[in-house]
Amino acid sequence: MTNNGVVEWTVVESDIGPLLLAATGAGLVSVVFHASPEVRDRALDRLRSRLGAEPVEAPDSARLAEPIRQLAAYFAGTLRDFSLDLDWSLSGGFNRQVLRELAAGVPYGAVAGYGELAERVGQPGAAQAVGAAMGSNPLPVVVPCHRVVERDGGIGGFGGGLETKRQLLALEGVLPQPLFQP
Template identity: 75%
Template sequence: MDSHGRYGRRVVWSVMDTGIGPLLLAATREGLVNVVFHATDPVRDRALGRLASRLGTEPAEAPGSPLLAEAIRQVEAYLTGGRRDFDLPLDWSLISGFNREVLRELLGVPYGSVVGYGDLARRVGQPGASQAVGVAMGANPLPVVVPCHRVVESGGGIGGFGGGLETKRRLLALEGVLPEPLF
């Protein structure tokens, strides 16, 4: 094994404090590979263990890495209303097949708008696959940056969210889709 892991891949990570709680951001040379909500120490440790297992190398804390520093800057700007989209290289190696296709399509849903699970299924040519789109949202390794919070139920319900419904509501309120919570 070389110094970058079995496959010559290096994974760096950092945890940033945000108004929606601590976020873990991890990156490879290819791009941002993972964003994890509620990254308290136990959640962070589990996420880093999963990354090590999936990517074949032990992630190293490196908040000063240029890609991570830029990702942190862009996420902070987004969460404070100063940025509407992200301009970051993404490493899609944690997701494949239908789920990757759906998430790539989701990148086209603009800031301040939402799409239904069924609508997203139709956009990828699988009109009966709205439930599978929900599974793809739950498997999103890059939430916030790949905006799964913008996917809602066709009947007007908010739908599920891996970061918790309160986090989804806050992200949609930030984008002006929902009113700000009263308390």
């Protein structure tokens, strides 16, 4: 059960499309890309089953006000470091350890390899497990899994789609902006 037993959520527009944000009394618990009605409904079902609470739509939620403000500032290019309370209850064990290291140790405008992150958490050789941890990240953008790339310079995978990853890396100055805007 979540802190206070309530999960509040809303969908906000961003430069990478609609994002579903959900928060508990402990903090931001979920960020979901491409939050169309179908994606939103699946995400809410997952929250309901994983957290044991009925998600409540709350666009004016005090819990969500600061995440909304900080994400808007990030996409405007005026915020480089998120300072939000995070609820880690959707991640555990090795995945949580890797995601916390990522959040603390790979700053805006930098990237790290999957193997490098594995070494940082004391598990050299666990690059594939790091990739799985990135894929399970319940807090993308805020916990910046888009900053994890392949050793050979490839962009790697991304749950939000490679174009979304490319857009986030371009926003942070890691990749050039596209030659032609869509």
